[in-house]
Amino acid sequence: xxxxxxxxxxxxxxxxxxxxxxxxxxxxxxxxxxxxxxxxxxxxxxxxxxxxxxxxxxxxxxxxxxxxxxxxxxxxxxxxxxxxxxxxxxxxxxxxxxxxxxxxxxxxxxxxxxxxxxxxxxxxxxxxxxxxxxxxxxxxxxxxxxxxx
Numbered sequence: 001x002x003x004x005x006x007x008x009x010x011x012x013x014x015x016x017x018x019x020x021x022x023x024x025x026x027x028x029x030x031x032x033x034x035x036x037x038x039x040x041x042x043x044x045x046x047x048x049x050x051x052x053x054x055x056x057x058x059x060x061x062x063x064x065x066x067x068x069x070x071x072x073x074x075x076x077x078x079x080x081x082x083x084x085x086x087x088x089x090x091x092x093x094x095x096x097x098x099x100x101x102x103x104x105x106x107x108x109x110x111x112x113x114x115x116x117x118x119x120x121x122x123x124x125x126x127x128x129x130x131x132x133x134x135x136x137x138x139x140x141x142x143x144x145x146x147x148x149x
Contacts, residue, residue, distance in 0.1 A: 007147050009068035014140035017061040018133065024054045025129045044107045055096050062089055069143075081146070084139040091128050091135075099125050 003011070028050065033043050066085055102121055109116045 003147055004072070006068040006072040009064055010072060010143045011140065011147060013061050013065040013068065014136045014143065017058060017065070018136040018140070020054060020057055020061070021129055021132055021136070024050060025126070026133075041111055044110060048104060048107060051100065055092070055100070058092055059096075062092060081139065081142055084135055084142070088132065088135055088139070091132055095125060095128050099128070 029047060032038060032046060033040075062085075066089075069081060069085060099121055103125065106116050106119060106121065
C-alpha cells in the first residue's frame with residue numbers, strides 16, 4: 001500500500017484531532033482547577049484562551065481532513081466518510097457559533113463578580129466533545145480501511 005500526501009493526511013488527521021480534544025477537554029481542563037493556587041477567575045481566563053486556540057486548531061484540522069478526503073480517491077457522496085465529516089463540522093460549528101459565545105458571556109458575568117443562574121451549557125459542550133471522541137476514531141479507522149482496500 002502506497003499512500004500519497006492526501007492519504008497520509010486522511011489517516012493521521014482524525015487521530016491528531018482526537019488527541020487534541022482528549023488532551024485539552026478531558027485532561028487539561030479538569031486538572032487545571034485542581035492546581036494549587038488556581039482561582040476560578042484565573043481558570044476561566046485560561047480556559048477561554050485554550051478553547052479558542054483548540055477550536056482554531058480543530059477548524060484547521062477539519063479543513064485539512066476535508067481537503068485530503070476530496071483530493072484523494074474519495075469524492076463527495078452520501079457514504080459513511082462524508083457523513084462523518086459533515087457530523088464533525090456540525091459539532092464544531094455548534095460549539096463555536098452557539099455554545100462558546102454563551103459560555104463566554106457567562107464567564108464575563110462570573111469574572112465581573114456576578115453569580116449567573118445555573119446552566120447546562122458546559123454539559124452540552126462536554127456532550128459534543130464526547131461525541132467527537134467517538135466519531136473521530138471511527139472516521140480514522142474507516143479511512144485506514146479504505147486506504148488498505
